[in-house]
Amino acid sequence: MTHDEYDRASRALLQDYLLQASPEQRHIYVARRNYDDSAELLAWLAGRSELDRATALMMYWSLGAAWFTQYAADDYVPAHERDAHAIVRRIEQRYIDGFYAGRALAFDPGNWPGPSMGDHPGLVVRRAVPDAMLAAVAGERACDPFAEAVDADFDDGLPLPLALAAQLHDMAAAVQPDRGPALGDAVAGNVDIWAEVMPPTLSPLATVVDPGWPVLETFLRQAAPQECHQLMLFADTSALSDALQWLLDQPTLAASSALALYWNLGASWYVPFATIEDVPESHRYTAAVLRRIEQRLADGGYADHGLGFDLARNRPRFPACWPGREVLRAIPDPMWQPRTGQIVDESDEVDFITGLPEDIAEALANARG
Structure with a gap:
């Protein structure tokens, strides 16, 4: 296909x-x-x-x-x-x-x-x-698409159980056979069934040619630890690859924030690859970044700021365990351990795609044209 x-x-x-x-x-x-x-x-x-x-x-x-x-x-x-x-x-x-x-x-x-x-x-x-x-529609009945009952019974706007999701995944696997297992609460833990089966990638730094970088750098230099943590939890890596890597290089970044990005980059997808050279070329650069996060956390190279991270509460975008994938390089034990401190939840005041405050996301979009 x-x-x-x-x-x-x-x-x-x-x-x-x-x-x-x-x-x-x-x-x-x-x-x-x-x-x-x-x-x-x-x-x-x-x-x-x-x-x-x-x-x-x-x-x-x-x-x-x-x-x-x-x-x-x-x-x-x-x-x-x-x-x-x-x-x-x-x-x-x-x-x-x-x-x-x-x-x-x-x-x-x-x-x-x-x-x-x-x-x-x-x-x-x-x-x-x-x-x-601008006017309200006066219909016969109300429907709150964000009600708790909808959270339990729907994912990405489609009803559970996963019959339709399984059909879509099977077709996706026919296009890209190594995409990985089907996702879903029943087989992969508490993850979104519509999370991309191939995890996201970071790109080599391109700040010099990014017209939006001055906007991002100005924000990042004065951002509160909680704002940086929001980025690591929710940012679209394709739009903010440079910003995320800039934060990873800062000694002031909270260890919990680095750990959040580690899991949201789909760290568990890489366990079948014993070395970075074994990783598919499209994800090799990101694999190297993940290894650097592991090493720097092991060396105590990040700050604290009182922020916590717990896989049981901070639902990652990608599964912590991919069923059916051979483990040739296990994720180090410390990466699984919860970190005590304030658990930062997704804020209604940030742009839902970038994780940036709404005004910064708007300024970035304007700068990039």
């Missing part, structure tokens, strides 16, 4: 699910779906007239309607944002035209925990959001 074939097949599975899903299930899917890899599927769903009006409005804001107000015309939208921007514009027009027929659910874009008009107060508004998109 090729990557294109996988994309088509996985999209077809998800479309089949969404076609038979209830309004509440579709609402939960839109609220909790990973938007980074869903443009085509979201565009398809936004083109269904039976979609509930409340869900269409929630998708509109979740895709970044407030962020796009800074662009006076479509031509000014950066290339990497155009797919989401196009869906936002289509939803807006269809919504105003009365295209969406579903009227089951209620939704207030100004009173929910997701993206809203007030998210980017520093932006210059060059294209205002129409009044219709």
Whole structure:
């Protein structure tokens, strides 16, 4: 199976699910779906007239309607944002035209925990959001996609148990046979079933050519230990590789923060490789960084700051144990041990993708264009 074939097949599975899903299930899917890899599927769903009006409005804001107000015309939208921007514009027009027929659910874009008009107060508004998109939808019933019951019964917007997840994983394995075992609470511990099976990678430093580095460096030099810890727990490594490595080099970084990054980089994925040279080339650089974290923690090379880390409480993005992987180089015992101190939970005040404070994430995005 090729990557294109996988994309088509996985999209077809998800479309089949969404076609038979209830309004509440579709609402939960839109609220909790990973938007980074869903443009085509979201565009398809936004083109269904039976979609509930409340869900269409929630998708509109979740895709970044407030962020796009800074662009006076479509031509000014950066290339990497155009797919989401196009869906936002289509939803807006269809919504105003009365295209969406579903009227089951209620939704207030100004009173929910997701993206809203007030998210980017520093932006210059060059294209205002129409009044219709600011008004609450008075549906027949409420659906809170972030309720505790939803946390227990859904993952990444899809219902548990894992039948659909297993089908998607089997297709992914046909594209990349060494991706690893299927994930899920039943087989891999308390991990997200939709975590990428291949862990993320860090890249060699590129601060000189990154127009956003001055923004990051200024923030990092004055950031509180808790803010640095948030980055190690939640940062997108593809966007903040340099920042994470800069922090790892600081003697003031908390040991618990270094340990958090160690696990969130998927350290347990590397156990079948006895040496760094055995690691696939795509992950060799990251393997070397993980070894340096191990050594520096063993040498007491990090600070304390009263911060703790515990795998039983700090749910990593990637499993601590990958079932079925041969262990040729075990993770050192000290890396498993909890560290006492304040357990830092994910803050509602940070950008959910980067782990940066919202204003810093916005300034970084502006600097990078």
